[in-house]
Every structure is written in structure tokens, then in C-alpha cells.
Amino acid sequence: MPMSVNQSVPAIKIEQVHKHFGDLHVLKGIDLTINQGEFFALLGPNGAGKSTLINILAGLLKSTQGNIAIMGHNVVNDYQAARLNLGVVPQELVFDPFFNVREMLRFQAGYFGRGRENDAWVDEIIESLGLTDKAHTNMRKLSGGMKRRALIAQALVHKPPVIVLDEPTAGVDVELRQMLWEFIKKLNRDGHTIILTTHYLEEAEALCERVAMMKDGKIVALDTTTNLLSKLPGKNLRLQLGAATLPTSLLPMLKSGQNGVFTLALTDLNQIEFALSELRKANVNIEDMQLIEADLEDVFMSLVGGKSGGV
Amino acid sequence: MNLIDDAIPPAWHGTYTLFKKELFRFWRVAFQTVASPILTALLYLLIFSHALDGHVQVYKGVPYKAFLIPGLIMMSLLQNAFANSSSSLVQSKIMGSIVFVLLTPLTYLQFFIAFLAAAIIRGFLVGFSIYIVAIWFVDLPIMHPLWIFAFALLGSALLGTFGIIAGIWADKFDQMAAFQNFVIMPLTFLSGVFYSIHSLPPIWQTISKFNPFFYMIDGFRYGFFGQADISPWISIVVVVAFLLALAWLCLKMLKSGYKLRG
Numbered sequence: 001m002p003m004s005v006n007q008s009v010p011a012i013k014i015e016q017v018h019k020h021f022g023d024l025h026v027l028k029g030i031d032l033t034i035n036q037g038e039f040f041a042l043l044g045p046n047g048a049g050k051s052t053l054i055n056i057l058a059g060l061l062k063s064t065q066g067n068i069a070i071m072g073h074n075v076v077n078d079y080q081a082a083r084l085n086l087g088v089v090p091q092e093l094v095f096d097p098f099f100n101v102r103e104m105l106r107f108q109a110g111y112f113g114r115g116r117e118n119d120a121w122v123d124e125i126i127e128s129l130g131l132t133d134k135a136h137t138n139m140r141k142l143s144g145g146m147k148r149r150a151l152i153a154q155a156l157v158h159k160p161p162v163i164v165l166d167e168p169t170a171g172v173d174v175e176l177r178q179m180l181w182e183f184i185k186k187l188n189r190d191g192h193t194i195i196l197t198t199h200y201l202e203e204a205e206a207l208c209e210r211v212a213m214m215k216d217g218k219i220v221a222l223d224t225t226t227n228l229l230s231k232l233p234g235k236n237l238r239l240q241l242g243a244a245t246l247p248t249s250l251l252p253m254l255k256s257g258q259n260g261v262f263t264l265a266l267t268d269l270n271q272i273e274f275a276l277s278e279l280r281k282a283n284v285n286i287e288d289m290q291l292i293e294a295d296l297e298d299v300f301m302s303l304v305g306g307k308s309g310g311v
Numbered sequence: 312m313n314l315i316d317d318a319i320p321p322a323w324h325g326t327y328t329l330f331k332k333e334l335f336r337f338w339r340v341a342f343q344t345v346a347s348p349i350l351t352a353l354l355y356l357l358i359f360s361h362a363l364d365g366h367v368q369v370y371k372g373v374p375y376k377a378f379l380i381p382g383l384i385m386m387s388l389l390q391n392a393f394a395n396s397s398s399s400l401v402q403s404k405i406m407g408s409i410v411f412v413l414l415t416p417l418t419y420l421q422f423f424i425a426f427l428a429a430a431i432i433r434g435f436l437v438g439f440s441i442y443i444v445a446i447w448f449v450d451l452p453i454m455h456p457l458w459i460f461a462f463a464l465l466g467s468a469l470l471g472t473f474g475i476i477a478g479i480w481a482d483k484f485d486q487m488a489a490f491q492n493f494v495i496m497p498l499t500f501l502s503g504v505f506y507s508i509h510s511l512p513p514i515w516q517t518i519s520k521f522n523p524f525f526y527m528i529d530g531f532r533y534g535f536f537g538q539a540d541i542s543p544w545i546s547i548v549v550v551v552a553f554l555l556a557l558a559w560l561c562l563k564m565l566k567s568g569y570k571l572r573g
Contacts, residue, residue, distance in 0.1 A: 060414070083415060107328055107331075112416060116313065
């Protein structure tokens with residue numbers, strides 16, 4: 001159980017944070033407040049500054065300017081209390097090659113001042129992450145997916161109320177991704193505040209109540225997932241046309257198209273009628289047709305612009 | 312182990328855990344970290360005592376192979392204290408696993424104490440093991456055990472601290488190797504492990520007196536034979552001064568987050 005005392009203190013409060021690496025201005029005045037119990041996503045293409053922000057939050061980097069507090073504790077002046085309240089799952093699959101999973105988790109708990117009374121909790125995490133069979137396996141011998149689970153376990157050993165996961169499902173197969181999602185959802189239900197950075201918009205959409213989108217060191221959108229989605233009234237029309245090509249009159253609406261499946265972006269439902277009549281005129285046979293809600297990717301594209309890489 | 316774990320007051324639990332992890336780290340590879348330096352020291356003892364015993368008289372009434380042993384013990388103790396903190400840090404920096412320590416509430420002082428204590432233990436373990444093996448072959452007096460202990464403790468602390476500095480500074484294994492081969496090795500070999508500086512030409516005697524390793528080894532040797540090249544009181548002052556200077560530099564680096572927290 002998280003050790004939250006005061007429900008009104010934000011889980012994370014970021015004020016005017018700037019970071020320079022030499023001439024590079026990587027974070028340009030980030031302001032962000034995340035409340036206790038939230039399931040929050042930080043989205044953005046590579047190089048947007050997500051990981052830099054996370055590293056400042058975790059005390060691995062120092063901000064050039066600005067303040068961050070975790071559960072009311074400043075990450076610089078009151079770093080011990082701040083770090084006791086924070087669990088971080090790093091993006092890279094880092095591990096200590098000398099120890100097995102259980103030893104490593106017990107050491108990690110010990111760094112946070114926890115003694116043998118914590119061992120039962122360590123075993124509980126091992127079990128709920130499906131690591132029981134691997135508890136005595138050296139970290140070096142674990143598969144990528146198992147290492148990812150161990151990393152998540154490592155962030156939880158000291159029962160932090162706030163958990164940051166930096167790209168938790170990068171390079172993870174579908175099955176494990178589902179399992180991790182369920183696990184993270186459960187942590188959130190148990191009262192943990194979750195902050196997720198991700199490339200997968202689908203992930204943020206499925207899990208997170210609120211989303212911040214970053215681009216070039218700035219937050220370009222910050223809202224609930226529902227609101228962000230409703231800002232785009234449009235829906236998508238997906239057409240399966242077999243061997244036929246799309247009539248040229250419909251090309252302005254085209255969002256994507258390959259293998260005879262075309263997705264049209266609609267701003268108005270009347271456009272369906274238009275699209276269908278154009279197809280009839282061109283004598284194109286429609287094999288299948290679907291009306292799809294806009295997703296975060298559309299919002300993201302409209303904000304971040306262009307076919308940006310890494311999304 | 313559990314008994315000790317439970318006896319540690321909660322405020323020290325983090326420091327103690329990091330210390331314990333550092334101990335386990337070298338103990339897991341004890342063949343490389345403990346057995347191999349012992350073997351190396353014994354080979355030195357075998358070769359040099361065979362080649363030089365009876366030809367070289369360093370101190371009155373002290374056979375050369377007896378003279379050699381405290382030097383070899385101290386050399387191994389110093390090198391292993393240095394190797395423990397430096398290689399652990401470089402490796403965890405390169406592996407990235409250093410973040411697991413950096414994410415915790417451990418203070419820079421606690422970090423320093425844990426790494427230092429583990430380096431001292433490794434130095435003592437190797438040094439003591441060489442002593443135990445060597446006394447089977449050579450009669451070795453112990454005149455002043457307190458001096459022996461004091462120089463062993465200060466020497467391993469000094470090199471453990473130096474190892475932390477080197478480990479923070481080095482980004483790659485070859486930088487670390489350069490440090491070992493171009494700084495640590497020449498300083499140890501030219502410090503009087505194998506000879507008394509009185510046997511050197513005057514210019515080399517003067518140069519040797521700028522080498523902190525000379526004072527550590529000379530003072531340590533005094534504890535065994537009750538005679539040395541210079542007074543152990545001078546040696547201990549020099550060693551303590553070097554230790555304080557390096558500890559100050561090391562703590563300054565750790566506090567600023569140099570190369571660890573950007």
C-alpha cells in the first residue's frame with residue numbers, strides 16, 4: 001500500500017524546468033502537475049525530452065533551472081524523501097551480472113533502508129510478475145522479457161506511491177505486453193500513481209486517463225485522453241477495395257492506403273455518402289467497410305505534425 | 312548473516328546493504344579477486360627469494376626473504392583495495408547498473424563509506440591470506456602489531472579511496488587499465504617492496520620520498536622488524552595526510568555528482 005499521508009499533495013509537481021546540454025536546450029520550461037492516483041502518459045517522438053524529464057525527476061540528472069517535487073518533496077533539497085516515494089523503471093535493460101533475481105531485489109530494498117521484514121513483499125512481487133521460476137537465476141541468464149519484469153520488480157521493492165515507467169513495453173512481445181498492462185493497471189487500482197512514457201499511442205489510449213504530449217522539449221498538449229480524442233470530431237472510414245484503386249476525387253481525404261485497404265479521414269459524416277457515390281461512379285466494388293473512431297495517433301499527428309519518425 | 316542484518320540499526324541499513332553487496336560482488340569471483348593475487352605474491356616470493364636470498368642483506372639480522380614478505384603483503388593489499396572499488400564502479404557504469412544505487416536515498420557519504428569499507432576488507436583478506444601462507448616458509452617476527460594494523464588500515468583506505476576516484480573518472484576499461492599500469496604499478500614497484508631505499512643512489516632515494524607508497528610499505532615493515540628506512544611516525548603522518556587529501560577530493564566529486572549525475 002502506498003504510504004500517502006496527504007491526499008491533496010500532488011504526486012508530482014514540475015515547475016518551469018529547463019535543461020541545457022551545452023548549447024542544446026533540451027527542456028524548455030516544463031510545467032506539469034500529476035495528482036495522486038492518476039494514470040498518466042507522457043508521449044512524444046524520440047528526442048522530445050521525455051527521458052531527460054524522467055531522469056531529472058529521478059535525480060539522475062540535474063535541471064538547469066526549475067523545481068520538481070515528488071509527494072511534496074523537492075528532488076534536490078529533500079532528495080531522500082523524494083526518492084523513497086518514487087520507483088523508476090529505466091528504459092534500458094540494465095542489470096547487475098553478479099546476482100540472481102531474488103538477491104538483487106533484496107539488495108535494492110536494502111538500499112532504501114528496508115531489512116528482512118521486507119522479504120515477504122519481495123517474494124510477493126516476484127510471484128505477481130511471474131518470476132518465481134527465475135528467482136534463483138542469475139540476471140545475466142534471463143531473457144529480455146524476463147529482464148524487463150525484473151526491472152519492474154526492482155522499482156517496487158520499497159513500495160513507492162509514485163511509479164514511473166520509461167517505455168516499459170519497448171521490445172516486448174504481445175503476450176508479455178498484455179500481462180504488464182494488467183499488472184500496471186492493478187498497481188494503479190491499488191492506489192499507486194503511474195506515469196508512463198511510451199511510443200505506443202495505443203498503449204496510452206488503452207491505459208491512461210490523462211496524457212501530456214511533448215515535442216522539442218515542450219508540452220504541446222495536456223488533457224484527459226477523452227478530451228483529446230473529442231477535440232478531433234473526425235472519424236475514419238476504412239475501405240477494402242481489393243484490386244481496384246481509389247478514385248482521384250477521394251485522394252484529398254486519404255490518410256493511408258496499402259494492399260487495397262484505404263483509410264479516409266472524415267471531418268463530417270456526410271462525407272460517407274460522398275465517398276460511396278464516388279466509388280459507385282467509378283464502378284469500384286467495396287469488399288468491406290468500417291467506420292472507426294479517431295485515435296490518439298490522429299491527435300498526435302495533428303499536434304506534432306507531419307509523419308514524424310519514431311511514432 | 313541474518314544475525315548481523317538484524318543487528319544493524321535502520322539508519323545504517325542502506326549503507327550496510329551497499330557494503331554487503333560490494334563484498335558479495337568480489338566474493339562471487341573470489342578466484343580472480345582473492346586467489347589470483349595470493350598466487351602472484353607467492354610467485355614473487357619464490358622467485359626473488361630464490362634469486363636474491365644470501366646475496367642481499369637489507370637489515371641486520373633479517374634474511375632477504377623475510378624482508379620481502381611485508382612488502383609483498385602490503386603491495387597486494389594496496390593493489391586489491393584499489394582494484395575493488397575501481398573495477399566495481401567502472402563495471403557498473405558501463406553496464407548501467409549504477410542507476411540502481413543512484414535512484415536510492417543513499418547519500419554521497421554513505422556511498423563512500425560502503426565502497427571504502429568493501430575495499431578495505433578485500434585488501435585485508437588478500438594481505439592476511441598471503442601472510443598465512445608465507446609464514447609456512449619463512450620465519451617472520453611481529454614486533455609492533457599495532458603499527459602493522461594501522462598501516463594496513465590506512466593503506467587500504469587510501470587506495471580504496473583512490474579506486475573510487477579512478478572508477479568515477481574512467482569511462483572505459485582501457486582507461487582503468489592505463490591507470491593501473493601507469494600509476495599504480497610504477498608507484499608500488501618503485502616504493503621499496505623489493506629493496507631498501509638506502510641501497511639506491513641518492514637521487515633515487517630523494518625521488519622515492521615523494522612516493523606515498525614508500526611510506527605505507529616502510530611503516531608496515533617497521534611493524535614486523537622494528538627497523539625501517541625512516542621513522543614510522545613520519546610515515547604515518549604522510550599517509551594520513553595523503554588519505555585526507557584524497558578523501559576530500561573523492562567526497563567533493565561524489566557530492567557534485569561528477570560523471571555520475573549529469
